[in-house]
Amino acid sequence: MRHRTRILKGMAVIEVTDLRKRYGDLTVLDGVSFTVEQGEIFGILGPNGAGKTTAVECVQGLRRPDGGTIRVLGLDPAEHRRTLCEQVGVQLQDTRLPDNLKVWEALDLYASFYPRPADWRQLLEQCGLHDRRDTRFGKLSGGQKQRLFIALALVGNPRVAFLDELTTGLDPQARRTTWALIEQIRTTGVTVVLVSHFMDEVEELCDRAAIVDRGRIVALDTPAGIVDAIDADHAMRFTLTAGDPADLAALPGVSRVTRTGDRVVVTGRGDFATTVTAALARHHMPVSDLRIDKRTLDDAFVALTGRPLDPQESRS
Amino acid sequence: MTKLAVVEVKLLTREPGAIFALLIPLFILVVFGSSIPPGDTVLLPTAVAIAVAMVGLYLLPTTLATYRERGILRRMSTTPVRPANLLAVQVALQSVLALTTCALLIAVAGTVLDAHLPTAVGTVAVTLLLGTAAMFAVGLLIAALARNGRTANGVGVLLYFPMAYLAGLMQPTSQMPPLLARIGEYTPLGAFRQSMHQVWADTTPNPVLLAILVAYAVAISAVAARFFRWE
Incomplete structure (x- = not known):
């Protein structure tokens, strides 16, 4: 998680207001609004089918929205698609090149x-593809293909780059390498819109993110801001060798204390962990193996929507 | 555009299908050509029709449907260059491939096999172009309707054999049931084979056949354009 000082803050590269799109009876986008500023990495996050890709395709001018306004670099993408094509780089989900x-050749051509x-x-x-210069697309690894697509998205010297489901299907090593590449792009000042259904990816890379669920934005802030704003219990665990932890339940913010042998779990919300550790120290209760569960965007998603994000797709 | 053409040429030369499209008609020509009488006017137009049909029915639709399936057309539509350019380059390139194969066949047949070569070069060119246009129109229709490259390939194969049979490429039309032979004359490949045959026999091709080729080329291309999906 990081907060970047936005030197060029204030200039909106993308402005989306009340975007609506239906396919037949299915409402895909139900009033989506967000603004992406110059030089930031903006995440659009949500489960598969939430409407992320449709939103981005409307912004790219690939689809016409049913309602709402979109401005990219001050232009309406539906009207000025050709002009914007020169300034917008795109990496699409599920595209391949000839094997x-x-x-x-791909880079030279594009x-x-x-x-x-x-x-x-x-x-x-x-x-990091210089040693793969003469390799054919069909022979590249998943990570290398993805890095080539990022390169292709940047080869036109764009002011904005859209990267859609960048690391889906990559192994952890390849994901890390890809993330490092995005970090590098950040320094060049290109504005990046990152579409993802991986919370950790957005947490790692994005300055700000919008969480999209069922065609609506349910949260929009820095990843840390989104996590902090959720009002849900989280836990701290420790081993207590002496003393009775029951008193801890009375502390502000603490909702529950459970003890199994000398293992204690305290759940609560807000800044309860600091209060609890201070109380333990005050009462000279020695603790070991202290762990505070870090809340993540995954928890935020559960708190915001009432269900986990793609339970089948959990990765290690 | 130039770079796109160069890259597509490179890709075509790396495509085994393109080599087969070139070699199979040549193989047929050489195998059957060993037993033809000098001055033969049947085998060469048959081989030429096979060559054009193979490129038009297999190679063109498979390539285009694969490009769509892989999202290459869609990816291109996000760049300043329209994907229609890629389609145009492909059609031009495959035409060149088909015509090159024909030239090769004619060269081999004329020199090694001592087959008859027609004298009306202009008529040959016109007939060849019209036939190629008609076969490519069918290929574009397959590309427009097929879900992916594999389907396009399968449909191409499925269409090729009945079309080749009706056109009299499998056996002489005189040995076919008269009704089928009659129907065959009006299929794109049949009209093409027949008009080529007439050109080869140094007669003027039947204008009705040429008109049929034009009609097929225009009508089928229009349907293909109507149903073509970029993604």
Whole structure:
């Protein structure tokens, strides 16, 4: 989790107001509004089918919304798609390249599509693909393919880059490498919109995030802000060798104390952990193995929507 | 555009299907060509029709449907270059491939096999182009309707055999049931084979056949364009 000082704060790159989209009877977007500022990494987070990709596709001009207004770099993407294409880089979910296309050929080709492309050789280096220059797309690993797609999203020298489900299907090592690459993009000043259904990814990378559920934004803040705002119990656990922990239940913020042998679990909300540790110290009750469960965006999602995010898709 | 064409040429040369589309008609020509009388006017137009049909029915629709299936057309629509350019490059390139194969067949047949070569070069070119247009239109329709590359390939194969049979590419039309032979004349491939045959025999191709080819090319392309999905 990090808070970046936004030097260029104040200039909106993307402004979405009351975006609506239906497919037949199905409401996919039900009044979505958000603003993405210059140079930030903005996360759009939610379970599969929440409407994230539809929202982003409307912003990219690939779909026409049924209602609401969108401005990207001050322009309506439905009207000025061609102009915006030159300034917006895209990595789409579920796209592949021809298996026989070599890495350098793909970059060289996509660079030729843009009026002021980046130096693709430098991008190749940046994305850690310089030793895969002559490798064919079909022979790349999942992580390498994804890094190539990021490079392709950046090869037109865009002001905004959309990255959709960047690390789905990657192993933990490859995810870390990809994250490091995004961190690097941050320094170049490109505004990044990251669409993901992985909470940890958004927590790690994004300056701000919108949590989308069933076509609505249920929270919009910094990842830390979203987590702090939720009003739900979390737990601290410790081993208590002497003394009675029952008194702790009376402390402000504490909702429950359970003891199993010398193992104690205290649940509560707000800043109860500090209060409890202070009380333990005051009463000279020695504790060991103290652990405070860190609340994550996953917990925030449960608290906001009443259900876990993609239970089947949990990763280690 | 130039770079796109260069890359697509490279991809085509790396595609085994393209090599097969070139080699199979050549193989047929050489195998059957060893037993033809000098001055033969049947085998070469047959091989040419097979070559064009293979590119039009297999290679073109499979490539385009795969591009759509992989999201390549969709990905391109987010760049300043429209995906229609990719389609145009592909059609042009596959035409070149088909015509190159024909040129190769004619060269081999004319030199090694001593087959008859027609004298009316202009008529040959026109007939060849119209036939290619009609077969490519069918290929574009397959590409428009097929869900993915594999389906496109399967449909191409399924269409090829009945079309080739009706066109008289499997056996001489004189040995076919008269009704089927009659129907076959009006199929795109049948009209193509027949008009090529007439050109080869140094007669003027029947304008009705050429008109049929034009009609197929225009009508089927229009339907293909109507149903083509970019994603």
